[in-house]
Amino acid sequence: MECVDASLAPVSGEVFQDAGLIAFFLPMHTATRLAVPLIERARRVNPSARVCCFGLYAALNREHLRTLGVEACFGAEFETALVEFAEGRVVAETAHLARQRFLVPDRSALPPLRLYPQLVTGSGSSVAGYTEASRGCKHLCRHCPVVPVYRGAFRVVSADVVLADIHQQVEAGARHITFGDPDFLNGPAHARRIVERLHHEFPEVTYDATIKIEHLLKHRSILPVLRGTGCLFVTSAVESLDDAVLAKLDKGHTRADFFAAAELMRESGLALAPTFIPFTPWTTAASYRELLASLHELELVEHTAPLQLALRLLIPAHSLLLELSYVAACIDRFDPPALLYRWNHPDPSMDWLSASAMQTVQDAQREQVPRREIFERLWTLAHGKAMGDDPRPARATIPYLEEPWYC
Ligand code: SF4
Numbered sequence: 001m002e003c004v005d006a007s008l009a010p011v012s013g014e015v016f017q018d019a020g021l022i023a024f025f026l027p028m029h030t031a032t033r034l035a036v037p038l039i040e041r042a043r044r045v046n047p048s049a050r051v052c053c054f055g056l057y058a059a060l061n062r063e064h065l066r067t068l069g070v071e072a073c074f075g076a077e078f079e080t081a082l083v084e085f086a087e088g089r090v091v092a093e094t095a096h097l098a099r100q101r102f103l104v105p106d107r108s109a110l111p112p113l114r115l116y117p118q119l120v121t122g123s124g125s126s127v128a129g130y131t132e133a134s135r136g137c138k139h140l141c142r143h144c145p146v147v148p149v150y151r152g153a154f155r156v157v158s159a160d161v162v163l164a165d166i167h168q169q170v171e172a173g174a175r176h177i178t179f180g181d182p183d184f185l186n187g188p189a190h191a192r193r194i195v196e197r198l199h200h201e202f203p204e205v206t207y208d209a210t211i212k213i214e215h216l217l218k219h220r221s222i223l224p225v226l227r228g229t230g231c232l233f234v235t236s237a238v239e240s241l242d243d244a245v246l247a248k249l250d251k252g253h254t255r256a257d258f259f260a261a262a263e264l265m266r267e268s269g270l271a272l273a274p275t276f277i278p279f280t281p282w283t284t285a286a287s288y289r290e291l292l293a294s295l296h297e298l299e300l301v302e303h304t305a306p307l308q309l310a311l312r313l314l315i316p317a318h319s320l321l322l323e324l325s326y327v328a329a330c331i332d333r334f335d336p337p338a339l340l341y342r343w344n345h346p347d348p349s350m351d352w353l354s355a356s357a358m359q360t361v362q363d364a365q366r367e368q369v370p371r372r373e374i375f376e377r378l379w380t381l382a383h384g385k386a387m388g389d390d391p392r393p394a395r396a397t398i399p400y401l402e403e404p405w406y407c
Contacts, residue, residue: 003109006034008116016045021086026057026075029145029316032339036068043069052085054078057339059096059149060317064336076135076149079103096149097136102157104164105131113169117403119176119206119232122396128176129169133162133194137182139212140320142250143239143277146182148318154186159193163201170202176232177207178401184209188219199229206230208273208401213238213253216261223268232399233271236261241294245282248324262298271398273303279312279354281330281345288353289382292375296390302397306365306374310357315341356381371397 002019004011007030016022022042026032035053042051052072053065059075066073072093074081079100081091118125134157136150166177177198184191191209198207209226211234216223226234240246241255253261258274265272278291292309295301313321316339321327332342345351360381364374372394379387 001109005111006038007031008111011038011041013041013045016042016049019046019049021050021052022046023082023086024051024053024058024070026053026055026061029057029314029339031055032057032061033337036337036339039065039068039070050085052082054082056145056149057316060145061339062093064317064339067336077155097153097155099155102161104161104168107165107168107172113172113174117401119399119401121232121399125402126175127173128178128401129166129172129174130178130180131162131165131169132180133157133159133184133191134181134186136186138186139183139214139252140250141237141252142248142320142324143313143315144182145316145319147320154182156187156190159190159197162194163197166198166202166205170205175205177205179207179209181210183212183215185211185215185219185222188215188222192222192225195226195229195231203230206232206399208233208235208399210235210237212236213251213257213261216264217253217257220264220268223264223270227269231270233273234265235273235275238274239277240280240287241291242282242287245280245287248280248282259298262300271303272300273305273398273400274300274308275305276308277311277313278309279345279350279357281313281327281343283345283350283354284347285350285353285382292379292382295375296379296387299392299395301375302371302395304371304375305400306361306371306378309375309378310354310361312354312358313343315343317341353382 002015004015024035024039026035039051042049051070052074053070054074055078056076058073062073072085074093075096077097077100080098084091113127113129117128119128134154136154137146138152138154140147140152198205207230213236216236238258239249239251241258243254246254262272278288295304315321330343332344335342357378360377361374364377376387
């Protein structure tokens with residue numbers, strides 16, 4: 001078996017040549033876009049090979065993937081089906097949520113961890129590993145790609161498997177672990193057990209996790225445990241500070257909840273890394289300016305990855321957003337190479353602002369401009385004038401992973 005990570009290096013056609021089975025793992029939107037030309041190449045180079053895809057985005061994009069010559073798509077609970085398919089058995093693709101008996105992942109064929117995005121802190125960078133203590137999600141946020149596949153289900157990976165996976169990555173050099181669960185507190189007792197064992201077994205290893213605002217408030221008693229077991233930061237998908245938009249997205253929190261969670265995190269000594277979808281069909285110039293002003297007021301400028309202030313609502317195939325007539329009216333067409341629906345804001349000046357914000361962030365990141373300066377450039381773009389002087393001292397940028405989180 002040969003394992004290739006197409007996100008790290010170009011893939012040569014030779015790798016497909018003698019394969020009997022070629023399987024593409026599609027856990028995210030970007031991975032799927034990377035895979036599409038490779039699937040086409042695999043089909044050209046080796047037309048007799050069986051080709052399948054697996055992972056969350058294999059399930060979401062199965063119709064389009066089939067047009068490329070993919071024989072079967074397994075997701076998101078794929079392991080058993082993938083093995084049966086590899087053994088030549090006929091497998092129903094519909095068993096997306098079949099319960100799995102999780103094994104410790106075999107990472108021996110993957111590139112070394114040091115080639116993946118590192119953790120950056122004020123004192124340098126360190127090797128980061130990745131694991132999942134659960135998959136799927138109990139919640140039904142309307143814009144979320146997890147929802148059309150899991151529809152409110154989530155699956156727990158046993159603590160022994162998670163700890164063994166962490167163990168092998170620490171042995172391979174990891175000093176930080178990212179928990180990639182869609183939401184780490186879907187099972188709070190499970191999460192607590194894992195981080196206590198992680199800290200007991202590897203007291204020098206830090207970690208981060210993604211937790212929704214609703215869970216930060218509801219499970220506030222676990223925050224000191226996270227702080228005491230090496231949690232460096234918590235990513236939270238805030239998405240918007242406009243209550244009307246949050247209701248459309250069915251996010252389960254309000255603007256006031258976000259302010260309360262930000263305060264709670266500060267009191268707990270935990271860094272909050274909020275993520276946003278600033279440009280939606282409902283965004284106005286005033287609400288974008290208000291988002292920037294609120295982050296400034298909450299002293300979260302250095303906590304927010306600049307790209308999070310320029311992202312545009314992504315509408316993949318099967319998105320529940322398509323059920324909203326207002327969104328449906330904004331849709332232009334499905335764009336197969338991009339694997340998303342193109343949409344236009346009812347006010348064309350908002351599409352201009354969205355594109356300009358993205359250009360501003362990309363230019364500034366190329367120049368390696370600090371987060372605060374990028375924020376000031378966005379402020380100038382949104383207000384048509386520069387920010388006034390801020391008497392407060394700039395805060396240090398919180399720890400972050402070199403590759404910002406977004407799907
Ligand atoms: S956005 Fe987060 S909380 Fe909502 S359904 Fe998706 S993973 Fe769950």
